[in-house]
Structure formats: structure tokens, C-alpha cells
Amino acid sequence: MTQKKTNLKAAFKAAFPKTIPIFAGFWFLGMTYGILMNVSGFSFLYPLFMSMSIFAGSMEFIAVSLLLATFQPLQAFLMALMINARHLFYGISMLDKYRGTGIKKFYLIFGLCDETFSINYTAQIPEGVDRGWFMFFVTILNQFYWVSGSTLGGILGSYIKFNTGGIEFAMTAMFVVIFLDQWIKEKNHISALIGIGVSVVCLLVFKADKFIIPSMIGIVVMLTLLRKPLEKEVAA
Amino acid sequence: MTVPQHIITIAAIVLGTMLTRFLPFIAFREDKPTPKYIQYLGKVLPSAVFALLVVFCLKNVSFVSGNHGLPEIIAIAVTAALHFWKKQMLLSIAGGTICYMLLVQFVF
Numbered sequence: 001m002t003q004k005k006t007n008l009k010a011a012f013k014a015a016f017p018k019t020i021p022i023f024a025g026f027w028f029l030g031m032t033y034g035i036l037m038n039v040s041g042f043s044f045l046y047p048l049f050m051s052m053s054i055f056a057g058s059m060e061f062i063a064v065s066l067l068l069a070t071f072q073p074l075q076a077f078l079m080a081l082m083i084n085a086r087h088l089f090y091g092i093s094m095l096d097k098y099r100g101t102g103i104k105k106f107y108l109i110f111g112l113c114d115e116t117f118s119i120n121y122t123a124q125i126p127e128g129v130d131r132g133w134f135m136f137f138v139t140i141l142n143q144f145y146w147v148s149g150s151t152l153g154g155i156l157g158s159y160i161k162f163n164t165g166g167i168e169f170a171m172t173a174m175f176v177v178i179f180l181d182q183w184i185k186e187k188n189h190i191s192a193l194i195g196i197g198v199s200v201v202c203l204l205v206f207k208a209d210k211f212i213i214p215s216m217i218g219i220v221v222m223l224t225l226l227r228k229p230l231e232k233e234v235a236a
Numbered sequence: 237m238t239v240p241q242h243i244i245t246i247a248a249i250v251l252g253t254m255l256t257r258f259l260p261f262i263a264f265r266e267d268k269p270t271p272k273y274i275q276y277l278g279k280v281l282p283s284a285v286f287a288l289l290v291v292f293c294l295k296n297v298s299f300v301s302g303n304h305g306l307p308e309i310i311a312i313a314v315t316a317a318l319h320f321w322k323k324q325m326l327l328s329i330a331g332g333t334i335c336y337m338l339l340v341q342f343v344f
Contacts, residue, residue: 024326025325025326028326028330029329032333049246050246053246053250054246054249054250054253055253056253058289059249059253062289062292063245063246066245067237067242067245067246070237071237071241071244071245072245073245073247073248074248076245076248076249076252077248077249077251078252079252080248080249080250080252080256081252081255081256082285082288083285083289084252084253084256084257085256085277085281085282085285086256086278086281086282087253087256087257088256088259088274088278089260089278090257091256091257091259091260091261091264092260095260095261095264105261109258109261110254110257110258112257163337163341164337165337165340165341166307166333166336166337166338166339166340167333167337169308169311169332169336169337170329170333171293172308172311172312172332172336173328173329173332173333174329175286175290175293176290176312176315176316176319176328176332177315177319177325177328177329178286178289179286179287179290180316180319180320181325182283182286183283186283189283190280191281191283191284192283192286193287194284195283195284195285195286195288195291196290196291198284198288199287199291200291203291203295208295208296211295215288216288219281219285219288220281223277223280223281224273227273230276230280231276
């Protein structure tokens with residue numbers, strides 16, 4: 001038992017410093033998200049439970065506008081699939097690393113967000129530290145930062161004295177920044193341009209309430225049709 | 237929306253999100269290579285999806301009437317300029333958002 005305690009302590013000590021940069025980012029974005037939920041008329045219980053159950057920042061921001069729109073659960077489900085499709089590739093990369101972690105594996109998969117992936121995938125885990133517990137602490141600390149930040153934002157939102165008009169732009173700015181990071185990284189911008197083109201056309205044709213699902217279908221169809229030339233580009 | 241409708245919407249989002257996280261561990265075995273088509277989509281899909289999300293954020297902005305989307309255009313330009321300059325995600329988001337708040341509260 002004491003041996004196990006020492007193991008846990010060592011894993012926590014190794015994991016905690018790696019998560020400090022995430023703490024800053026998650027508190028900033030989480031609080032913004034919580035405040036946005038609050039000014040949109042939702043109790044702090046919403047960000048609390050959504051951060052515990054969804055735990056995917058960009059999706060939770062989108063969820064604010066989905067909850068404010070008309071009831072369309074299928075669209076919400078499909079958006080979650082598309083926005084979070086990148087998790088599929090995190091999972092594939094972690095198949096090996098998560099092997100043999102026992103019952104913790106369920107939570108490790110549940111909490112596999114971008115930031116947790118980047119730490120657990122790249123971390124050099126010190127000799128003698130239990131791999132499973134190290135990754136478990138990284139995952140749970142990151143989720144703790146996000147849940148506490150967003151809940152705090154949901155509570156503080158009511159006490160904020162300054163005018164919060166326009167704070168919803170944080171979501172736009174976040175996606176612009178993620179989009180730019182992709183843009184800088186990629187060799188060609190065909191996929192990015194398809195994304196803009198298809199969604200703008202669908203927005204004009206189907207209007208704001210109904211354009212998401214047609215856009216998703218259009219994007220996947222276009223990318224599938226252009227697979228041969230695009231794969232050549234990527235390989236070149 | 238009613239509260240039960242909120243709960244169903246959130247449940248649908250949880251289901252979709254968890255599917256993306258658990259599917260690889262159910263569908264793929266380490267000893268079998270990931271299908272080529274899936275690998276391809278993994279490379280090209282993110283850019284297009286984030287482009288779609290930017291458009292989604294701007295879906296209710298009218299560029300032909302009112303202020304012609306000027307606050308959005310200016311704030312996105314500021315966000316992008318900050319990001320190309322410092323490459324600090326939080327700084328770009330905070331800068332762009334504050335700029336937008338100032339614009340809609342005091343200018344437009």
C-alpha cells in the first residue's frame with residue numbers, strides 16, 4: 001500500500017509541471033466560455049456539467065450557439081463528430097501508449113483532448129515513474145483546470161460590472177487562430193479553401209439555420225473527389 | 237428550447253464527441269494498419285473543418301446592410317495580425333476580442 005502511495009506521488013510530481021502551461025490557457029478560455037454561457041442566460045451548472053461530460057473546448061463554445069438556436073439534436077451530433085474528428089487520429093496514435101494501463105484506460109480515452117494528447121504523446125516519462133498513472137494525472141489535471149475555469153466564469157459572469165457586449169467574438173477569434181495555425185503549417189491550402197468555399201456557398205443557399213450539414217457533406221465529397229491530386233501534393 | 241431539449245442536445249454532443257475518442261480503440265488494432273482513406277482524411281479534414289467553423293461564427297453577420305460586418309472584419313484583421321506577429325494563441329484571441337468589444341460598444 002505504501003509502495004503504491006509512493007508510486008502515485010512520483011507520477012503526480014512528474015505530471016504536474018507539464019500541465020502548468022495548460023492551466024493558464026484553460027483558465028483563460030474556460031472562464032471566457034463560462035462568462036459567455038452566463039451572459040447567454042445559462043446557469044453555471046451548464047458549463048460545469050458540460051465541461052465534465054463533453055470536455056472539448058471548441059465544441060463547448062459551439063454548443064452555446066446550438067443551445068440558443070432551435071432544437072436540432074441530429075445537427076448537434078454531426079457537428080460534434082466533425083469538429084472532434086481529429087480525436088480519431090489522436091486515438092490511433094495513442095493505441096500503443098495506452099495499452100496495459102488497466103481500468104484507467106477508460107478515463108484516459110474519455111479525456112483525450114488536444115492538450116492532453118500533446119503532453120502524453122511527447123512526454124519523456126522519467127525512469128521509474130508509472131506510465132499509466134503519469135498519463136492519468138496529466139488528463140485529470142487538465143480536465144480539472146477546464147472544469148474549474150468554466151464553472152468559475154459561469155459564476156463570476158453575474159458579478160461582472162463592465163459591459164460584456166461583444167465577448168462572443170472570443171469564439172470567432174479562437175477559430176481564426178486555429179485556422180491560421182493550420183494555414184501556416186500546411187504545404188498547400190486546397191483543403192482550407194474548399195472549407196471556405198463550400199461553407200460560404202452552402203450558407204448562401206441553405207441560410208444560417210440549415211447550412212452546417214450540407215457544408216459537411218460537401219466538404220467530405222470534395223475532399224474525396226480530389227483525393228488523388230491532393231495526396232500527390234502532400235507526398236511531393 | 238426547453239430544459240429537456242437542452243439536455244438532449246448536450247447528450248447528442250457528448251455522444252458525438254465520445255464516439256470520436258473511443259472509436260479508434262474499438263475499431264483499430266495495433267497490428268493492423270489504419271485504412272489509407274482514413275489517414276488521408278486525417279491529414280486534409282482539419283483545415284476545411286476550421287474554415288467551416290469560422291464561417292459558422294460569422295453566419296449571422298450581414299455584409300450588405302447595417303455596418304456591413306465592419307466590426308467583424310476589423311477584429312479578425314487585428315486577431316490575424318497579432319497572431320502572425322507574436323504567434324501567441326491567447327494574446328491573439330484576447331486582443332481580437334477586446335478590439336471587437338470596443339468597436340461594438342463605442343464605435344458602431
